[in-house]
Amino acid sequence: KAGVTQTPRYLIKTRGQQVTLSCSPISGHRSVSWYQQTPGQGLQFLFEYFSETQRNKGNFPGRFSGRQFSNSRSEMNVSTLELGDSALYLCASSLAGGTGNEQFFGPGTRLTVL
Amino acid sequence: AQSVTQPDIHITVSEGASLELRCNYSYGATPYLFWYVQSPGQGLQLLLKYFSGDTLVQGIKGFEAEFKRSQSSFNLRKPSVHWSDAAEYFCAVGPRSNDYKLSFGAGTTVTVRA
Numbered sequence: 001k002a003g004v005t006q007t008p009r010y011l012i013k014t015r016g017q018q019v020t021l022s023c024s025p026i027s028g029h030r031s032v033s034w035y036q037q038t039p040g041q042g043l044q045f046l047f048e049y050f051s052e053t054q055r056n057k058g059n060f061p062g063r064f065s066g067r068q069f070s071n072s073r074s075e076m077n078v079s080t081l082e083l084g085d086s087a088l089y090l091c092a093s094s095l096a097g098g099t100g101n102e103q104f105f106g107p108g109t110r111l112t113v114l
Numbered sequence: 115a116q117s118v119t120q121p122d123i124h125i126t127v128s129e130g131a132s133l134e135l136r137c138n139y140s141y142g143a144t145p146y147l148f149w150y151v152q153s154p155g156q157g158l159q160l161l162l163k164y165f166s167g168d169t170l171v172q173g174i175k176g177f178e179a180e181f182k183r184s185q186s187s188f189n190l191r192k193p194s195v196h197w198s199d200a201a202e203y204f205c206a207v208g209p210r211s212n213d214y215k216l217s218f219g220a221g222t223t224v225t226v227r228a
Contacts (some may be wrong), residue, residue, distance in 0.1 A: 004157070020155035033216075043204065051214065056215045090157055100146060100165060105157030 002026065004093050004106035012112045018079040021109045025072050025093030032074040033103060035067060037088040046089075049074055050096070078111075086113045116141045118205055120219035127195050129228050130173075135190040135222050137205030145207040147188040148216070149179055153201045164188060175199070200226040 005024045013059050027098050033056075034046040045058040049068035066076040072093070078085055088110050092103040119138045127133050139145065150158040162173025167180040175223055179190045188205060205219040 035216075037216075042220045043206075043216075045215050045217070048215065058215070092158075100210075102160055102163070105150075105159070105214070106156045107155070 002088050004104050005090055006089075006091050008109060009107065010110045010112075012069060012114065013081050014114050015081055015083060017081050018077065018109060019081060020089075021076045021078075021089055021111070023074045023076070023091030023093075023106060025091075026104055027072070029093035029095055029104075030072055031094045031096055031101070032068055032072065033050075033092045034074070034076050035090040035092065036060075037090060037108070038084075038086070044089070046076070048098040081113045083113050085111065116145070116207060116217050117206055118217050118219035120203075120205055120222050121125070122222045124223045124225070126225045126227060129197050130194050133190075133192045133195045133199070133224065135203050135205075135224070137188045137219060139186050139188065139205070139207045141186075141207055143210070144183065146210060147177065147179075147181060148206040148208070149173065149188070149190045150206060150218075151175075151201045151206045152204065152221075157206065161190070166186070195224075195226055197226045197228070200224055 005048045007022045031050045033048040038044045048056040062104045088108040090108045092105045092111045094101040094103045117140045119218045148163045149161040151212050152158050159203045162171050164171045164181045202221045202223045206216045208216045
């Protein structure tokens with residue numbers, strides 16, 4: 001069974017631009033979560049989607065948004081990029097919602113904002 | 115507010131020696147507890163988790179962790195470290211609910227010397 005895939009793996013953008021990251025969960029998984037990982041702030045939860053609905057959201061500004069499609073694939077969008085948005089963005093999928101279900105992480109998308 | 119503390123930023127251990135990584139948490143109620151490992155350029159892999167029951171939990175790759183409620187700790191151990199264990203290790207906590215919102219510690223980088 002294929003794991004969680006994220007595209008692209010690397011991305012370079014300039015301040016003010018917007019970016020869309022994609023995540024394909026493991027087949028059959030309906031929950032997708034997104035995390036931001038930076039050296040300064042560590043791993044921080046962005047949001048979680050389950051059956052196309054955002055169920056949980058972390059403490060990030062409205063510039064960060066996401067969505068989930070009927071096939072459970074998810075996209076994350078960051079508008080008006082800032083230098084501080086440079087990070088590794090990790091996507092994780094699980095069979096169902098709830099912390100009791102194991103999350104499987106993708107390799108991440110490394111975003112660099114210049 | 116919940117928090118996860120990993121007091122050791124970096125640990126160096128000799129191959130074959132034992133390893134212990136510390137994790138303390140602050141949470142309203144006993145959360146679900148996790149240890150993840152991240153190798154360079156990779157996503158996170160779940161090592162083990164504690165939900166309830168036996169406070170000594172066995173995981174993959176020969177790792178184990180002990181939950182101590184009185185100390186709000188969930189320390190990770192391995193009796194004999196292999197060079198392939200060099201990685202970054204994250205302790206995480208999550209609510210006992212359908213909220214999929216993991217809070218991670220800052221991570222401990224483990225270096226294994228020959």
